[in-house]
Amino acid sequence: MFEVLLVLVTCSMACGILGPFITLRKLSMITDALSHSVLLGIAVAFIFVKDLNSVLLLIGAACFGVLTVVFSEFLSNYKLVKKDDALGLVFPLFFSIAIIIITKYFKNVHLDIDMVLMGNPLFAPFMRVFNLPKSLVIMATLFLINLSFVLIFYKILKVSTFDEEFSKIQGINYQLIFYILIILTSITSVAAFDSVGAILVISFFISPSASAYLLTKDLKYTIILTLIIGAINTIIGTFIAYKYNISISGTISFISMINVLIAILFNKKGLIFKIIQKQKNKKQFSLDLILIHIYRHKEDPNELGISTIKNHLNWSKNKSDLFLIELLTKNMIYIDKKTSIYQLSELGKERIKELLKL
Amino acid sequence: MRAIHIEDLTVAYEENPVLWDIDLDIYKGNITAIVGPNGAGKSTLLKAILDFVKPLSGRISIFDSSLKKNLDKIAYVPQRSNVNWDFPIKVFDVVLMGRYKEIGWFKKPSKIDKDIAFNALKEMGLEKYIDRQINELSGGQKQRVFIARALCQNAELLIMDEPLAGVDQYSEKIIMNKMKELQKQGKTIVCVHHDLNTLKDYFDRVVLINRYLVAHDTTENILNSNHLTKAYQEVGFDETAA
Numbered sequence A: 001m002f003e004v005l006l007v008l009v010t011c012s013m014a015c016g017i018l019g020p021f022i023t024l025r026k027l028s029m030i031t032d033a034l035s036h037s038v039l040l041g042i043a044v045a046f047i048f049v050k051d052l053n054s055v056l057l058l059i060g061a062a063c064f065g066v067l068t069v070v071f072s073e074f075l076s077n078y079k080l081v082k083k084d085d086a087l088g089l090v091f092p093l094f095f096s097i098a099i100i101i102i103t104k105y106f107k108n109v110h111l112d113i114d115m116v117l118m119g120n121p122l123f124a125p126f127m128r129v130f131n132l133p134k135s136l137v138i139m140a141t142l143f144l145i146n147l148s149f150v151l152i153f154y155k156i157l158k159v160s161t162f163d164e165e166f167s168k169i170q171g172i173n174y175q176l177i178f179y180i181l182i183i184l185t186s187i188t189s190v191a192a193f194d195s196v197g198a199i200l201v202i203s204f205f206i207s208p209s210a211s212a213y214l215l216t217k218d219l220k221y222t223i224i225l226t227l228i229i230g231a232i233n234t235i236i237g238t239f240i241a242y243k244y245n246i247s248i249s250g251t252i253s254f255i256s257m258i259n260v261l262i263a264i265l266f267n268k269k270g271l272i273f274k275i276i277q278k279q280k281n282k283k284q285f286s287l288d289l290i291l292i293h294i295y296r297h298k299e300d301p302n303e304l305g306i307s308t309i310k311n312h313l314n315w316s317k318n319k320s321d322l323f324l325i326e327l328l329t330k331n332m333i334y335i336d337k338k339t340s341i342y343q344l345s346e347l348g349k350e351r352i353k354e355l356l357k358l
Numbered sequence B: 001m002r003a004i005h006i007e008d009l010t011v012a013y014e015e016n017p018v019l020w021d022i023d024l025d026i027y028k029g030n031i032t033a034i035v036g037p038n039g040a041g042k043s044t045l046l047k048a049i050l051d052f053v054k055p056l057s058g059r060i061s062i063f064d065s066s067l068k069k070n071l072d073k074i075a076y077v078p079q080r081s082n083v084n085w086d087f088p089i090k091v092f093d094v095v096l097m098g099r100y101k102e103i104g105w106f107k108k109p110s111k112i113d114k115d116i117a118f119n120a121l122k123e124m125g126l127e128k129y130i131d132r133q134i135n136e137l138s139g140g141q142k143q144r145v146f147i148a149r150a151l152c153q154n155a156e157l158l159i160m161d162e163p164l165a166g167v168d169q170y171s172e173k174i175i176m177n178k179m180k181e182l183q184k185q186g187k188t189i190v191c192v193h194h195d196l197n198t199l200k201d202y203f204d205r206v207v208l209i210n211r212y213l214v215a216h217d218t219t220e221n222i223l224n225s226n227h228l229t230k231a232y233q234e235v236g237f238d239e240t241a242a
């Protein structure tokens, strides 16, 4: 089990490190598209090698992964279709060509995505190199390659993902950077499909970065959090799957989803935080509102009269009394004995100044 | 001295020509306004200068050499930033980006670079917002962030597309004073500008365009001529020119 877990965690990190850049470029569906379109690469490679176990099938898959993106970029550059639409047009095209090739020429061969790309993490320990699981070695290598890419080109990636025009003026070849990112994504996806299966790879690419994105507003922390969250989801998911003897991929994907939901609820702008904040603010807000009201209607006996103020605020007597008493005890306002209207004290004026500052 | 030299520039989007045969020199050390009605091609002119759109014909040189050789001397503030507003980045980091090129793409920003970025933000009156995500600002504040980023670049040539649009009067004064200060240091500034009332206060020279170049002269001469009315009318056939 330890080796299975190791393969999964490495996989999650190899995908996760590229995840933020993929989601920020609004290419979230790319891995989903890749998982289908690469079948064409497999079919084409099979025409040449005629061997289901050849590593060339994977290389063919990766090549067509890159082609998918190049082709859809080409389409969307003409501004007639949107970026994600283009992707959605290209991958069914590739997939259907692959199906046509396969049904026409290789009817008798068991050639489909499942055969070549539906890896199962449970089998990872059986294929070994250097006495380590083969997929662990491959995914660890890819992780290191992706990590170096992100570390070395961090600023360039950041600028070109954030502001394309600015990166042009800065002399950045942003298209080159984009294609390197896509090539790495494609290769990593194919290798990961082969090790742990497509659904899990899609989840590895998108969910942790979606959670991280909700928790921080700094790219560096988004990346670090993505890696950590991906690893934690994987570890929790694997343990649960082992305990109840259920699908590992399914469990990890499920946990990742739950994690995103939690992030949605609990992030700083999230639902829960908002509710708590609202309760806290409500009282302060009511107090400030009264102060501003008194300030705006300086000495107006009607607006500020002891008995009439509540009508102008359109509050119940209980409510206005509660807050007025609090303000009186805090010495922010006082009652002018002669005219029996509320007036701002020095403290109240200070607060107004603070409120009106931008 | 010419900062920008444009010869016979014609630009089209798809098959629709927007700018016809522009010949124009922007002089070094001046603050030049580009003025014309909506859709006149002002932004397109700037984009052609920066090679964002490919011209149908013509030549453009910057400081008597190619754009490529002068990229590090140019800062640009677009009319509407097409940035990825949801990007996890704080206001301060956006401005610090203006320093990236000088820092080097593979090095960390130093204390000095951070100070420069902070000062630029402060000059734009945004020091309170440095920790906000970029999208958590108002329209005018966002605009000022991108001006601050341009200031950080220490550019020789500042190209700005309506930098004052959506900016309050107080900030407008600050921005234009800053431009005057940069001019004293020998920098060249080109601004698309819409407010004809402030032309005289802010600009040395005015370029009037409406699909073609209507006039280019000192602000005073432009204001004393009938070119302005001409620029804002439909482009018609000119008997005297034919």
Ligand SMILES: Nc1ncnc2c1ncn2[C@@H]1O[C@H](COP(=O)(O)OP(=O)(O)OP(=O)(O)O)[C@@H](O)[C@H]1O
Pocket (backbone or CB within 6 Å): B013, B014, B018, B036, B037, B038, B039, B040, B041, B042, B043, B044, B045, B079
């Ligand atoms: N990407 C584009 N594709 C097609 N046509 C465009 C494109 N951008 C601008 N145009 C057209 O080119 C003309 C000039 O546009 P441009 O943006 O240069 O005008 P402008 O002078 O900057 O106007 P404004 O004062 O409104 O900013 C307009 O008629 C516009 O419709």
Ligand SMILES: [Mg+2]
Pocket (backbone or CB within 6 Å): B042, B043, B044, B079, B161, B192
């Ligand atoms: Mg414009």
